Structures are given as structure tokens and as C-alpha cells.
Amino acid sequence: MCILVRNVIFFEEIAIYPSKYCRNFQFGLIQTTYMLKILEKLGHEILYFLETAGRMGIFLFQSIACIFLPPYKLQPIIRQIYFIGTRSIFVILFTGTFTGMVLGLQGYYTLQKFGSEGLLGSAVAVSLLRELGPVLTALMVIGRAGSAMCAEIGIMRNSEQIDALELMAIDPYQFIIVPKFVASIVSMPLLTFIFNFFGILGGFFVGVSLLGLNSGTYFQGMYSAAVWADVEMGLIKAFVFGLLVVWICTAKGFFLHRERAGGFGAEGVSRTTTNAVVMASVTILVWDYLISAMML
Amino acid sequence: MSNVEKEKVVELIHVDKAFGDQIVLEDVNLPIYEGTTTVIVGPSGTGKSVTLKLMMGLMRPDSGQVIAFGHDISNISNKELRKIRMNFGVLFQNVALFDSMNIFDNIALPLRERTDATEDDIRRNVQEKLEMMDLTGADKKFPAQLSGGMLKRAGLARALVLDPRIVFFDEPTTGLDANKSAEIYRLFHHTQSELNYSAVIVSHDVPKIFKLSDFVVLLAEKKLHGCVSPEDFQLSDNPAIRLYVEKNIGPIYSSLIEEAGFYETF
Ligand SMILES: Nc1ncnc2c1ncn2[C@@H]1O[C@H](COP(=O)(O)OP(=O)(O)OP(=O)(O)O)[C@@H](O)[C@H]1O
């Protein structure tokens, strides 16, 4: 961007003082310097990307390794499950129910056009189990817990609390990261299950109680259409999303000081948290597609 | 002071450190002897905190060696570094207590994470440290609810809770009034004679701090000067030290003997 602007200024200057730049040789020279600048910037960009990717990879590896290394402490994990899982239940329950209800409503009118309202149960169940359950649960968890994790760790980094841990010979991975990893990986499938359960109930409520579909038809359609493969896909997605969310959100906070935009002060924390939420959400959607493509 | 036969606990050898093209330290050598107190003084922004961070292994030098308890920690795995750090206690410039834990849990944390002590032992130990630091009654408060002086004392309690062999203090008294800083130094003096640790103190409190120190080092112009006893420091003919002494203390050197025992009288 900066280069572009400077280029424009440069060309304006040529327009104003053509004589100054009339010799081809000089013009070419200056062009080359700009090309070099662009290349240099590109190189920086690539290096930064590689460095970040490497750092994130090592972070993931180290965190997972630490899960299996002693000491094993249950209490911090339970506290994190309470924060990431239990405290999210209400939100998940609420969004699940309404997602199911809207699926019921939209599905009913769409299916009615083809005279196949009987398929409503299966339509709701399959879309929830395979796609909407895991994805929306993950997005809700990012918003509720992911952002909080990133900000919390980022502030710890900023106020030298992580250095203090290192200096007390306490492994920050063991102390901060591991409980969050385990809790997220455990909570996500359970929350997804809750989301699906209430989604199906929501669909039932709209389809059967409000729109007058036969309740036997709703569940019969569901039993016949939703197979184990759907549940399995949902579970795998929930598990992978749990890992992705906690990975991105904790790593972003943990490496706050390495952020190129500058992870300094309150603004650094807020900017990094926003980045983490955006990055986690986008990654979830990309991986949703990838897993679907691989398993279908 | 017979420092010849004293063991070196930590030592910087030919250390260079730069951030980008800003050179902060150039060919720095600094030994810290067992059981002694070394004070690092110098103008703000010259790299005193960086020197401490190098000694603690929080930063790695660009070249040179950092020897701690016989190991070169500039070139060591995290696991081994952690083992060496079991001997460290640190009071950060900004204290760095865990702000989401109360004072009791903060001080108990190293015990809980690094020892197998029972909860009863931990409570007794922490309570003892709290008493030592005049913090009884503040144990349920959070760091944000304490005054600056109380925070420093809580930080000191946390640094000492595992009986470290060397303690690093980064400006333990900045932001405190004269009374409070004298109190911190009194606590330091008291705990050091009780627990017998080596200490490295970064301080701007000259000449007050000299009474507690065995060695004084001046950091100026990217180099360390001195590492001599406070008397020799004030009488030194090294031009950098002369300049610093004249600026901060004045040319008149007051006898140390007069004021000996100053800190015991509190
Ligand atoms: N992580 C870092 N990245 C870049 N520069 C740094 C970093 N840490 C310190 N510096 C620079 O190194 C120099 C020395 O900093 P340092 O914190 O050691 O000063 P100091 O002597 O402790 O000063 P004060 O007495 O004010 O605490 C400063 O110019 C600072 O900007």
C-alpha cells in the first residue's frame, strides 16, 4: 500500500519535472529499486508467515506432548471444563433450540412444495448432526471462551506473569495451556451433543406442535435417514474444532509479544483477541469443508 | 571481604546483547559470589533489567556465556534451565504477581507446583512468610487491591518461599516513599541474614543501597564498571564511575562506619 502511494507520488513528480527523469537510464534504475523494494517486502511477508506457522506448529506439538507428561493435575482441568463447557451450556441450549426451530420452519415450507413434509425430521436431524451442530457450537465457544482465553493469556504475557512462571521453574504449558486444551477437547463434543439434542427438539416443536405435522412421522423420518456415519462425522468435527479453537486462541495470546502489529498494552491485547476470533472462525469453516469433503 | 575462595553462583562472560541495531551490552563480564549482595546501578535505560534477564535466562545473549551453578544457560534445553531455576527467586520491576489469584495463592503457587508439600505445610509456610513481610490479614486480597509497597512485599514473599540460593531484585523500591523503601531494605537485610541467599539488586537508591551491598557495579555506555566494594566504588578513579558518583552522591564521601547498623535500628 505504502509502496503504491509512493509510486503514485513518484509518477506525479515525473509529470511535474519531466526533464529531471528524461534519461531512460535513470528511470530504469529507479524502477529497479522499486522492484527490489517490492520483492523485499514480499520476502518479509513470506518469512513472517513461515515463522508464525513454525511457531504455531511447535506450540501445538509441545502442548499435546505436555498433556501426556506428568504431573497430571485434575483440578485445573475441571475448572477449565467448568468455564469452557458448563458456563457455555445455556448459550448452546438457546442457540441450538432456535437453530432447530428455524430449520423446522424453513424446512417445512420448502418440503411442502414437493409434498414431502414427512422428511422434515430427517432434514433437521441430518443438517444438525453433520454441519450446523458442530460449526455453530464451535463458533459460540470461540465467542464465549476462545476470546476470553486469548485475552487472559495475552494479559499474562504482557504483565510478565508468564516470565514469572518460567522463573519459578513452572512450565507455563503445563500450568496454563494444558488444562485449556483438555477442557476444550472434552467440552466441544459434549456441547455439540447438547446443541443437536435441543435443535432436534426445537424442530419437533415447530414442525409438530406449531405446524401440525404428525409426531410419529417426524421421528420415523429421523430414524430412517440419520445413520451412524452422520453422528460420527459430527463427533469428529466437534473434536477437531475443539482442538483448533483452543490451539489458535491460546497460541495467539501466548505469543502476543511476537505479533507483528505490536502486542503492546491493552490495545495489543484487544487487537490480538480480535485476530484470534476471526482466525479461529475462518479456520473452523475451512476445516468444516475439508472434513466434509474427506468423509463424504 | 575474602571473595577469593567464594564460589561463583552466576557469571556473565564476554556477553553481548543488542536489539536490532541498538547495542545494549558490549563485552560484559560479571561474577556473582555465593552469599554476597551485588548491586547494579546506572542511569535509566542503560540495560540493567536486560542484564538481570540475561542472568535469569529470560533472554539469550547474542554472544558470550552465562554460567549459572556451573551450567552455561545461554545454550541449554528448557528442561535443564528449569532445573537450574529451582535455585532462583525473582522480584520483578513490575512485581508480576498473578492478578487472578489472591495473595495467599500467589505465594503458595511455587510450593504447590514444585514441591509435594501437604496443604497444611503450605499454609504454615505461607503464613510464616506473610508474617515476615507484615502482610498478615492481606492474604485474601487480590494484587489489584494492594498498595505498591504491599505488592513489593508480597512479591518478595513469593520470591523467598522456596528458599532460593540466589534472588534477583529489579528495582525493589521504585515508586515507594523513603520510609517504605527503607522497610523493604530492612526486610531484605533481615531475610538475607536468615536465609543466606546471594542477591543481585538493581537499584537507583544510591548511596542508601551501598550499606547493604558487598559489590557495586555501574552500567554505563554499554559496559560494566567496577564490581568492587562500595567504599572502593566511591573512591574509584574510573572516569565513568567518578562521573556517576559525583552526579548522584556528590563529591563528599561520608564514612560508612558512622552509619553501620543503620538498618538494624528500624
Ligand atoms: N524486549 C526488548 N526489545 C527491544 N528493546 C528492548 C527490550 N528490552 C529492553 N530493550 C531496550 O534496552 C534498553 C535497556 O533497557 P532496560 O530495561 O534494561 O533498562 P534499565 O537499565 O533497566 O532502565 P530502568 O532503570 O529505567 O529500568 C532500552 O533502551 C530498551 O528500550
Ligand SMILES: [Mg+2]
Ligand atoms: Mg529496569
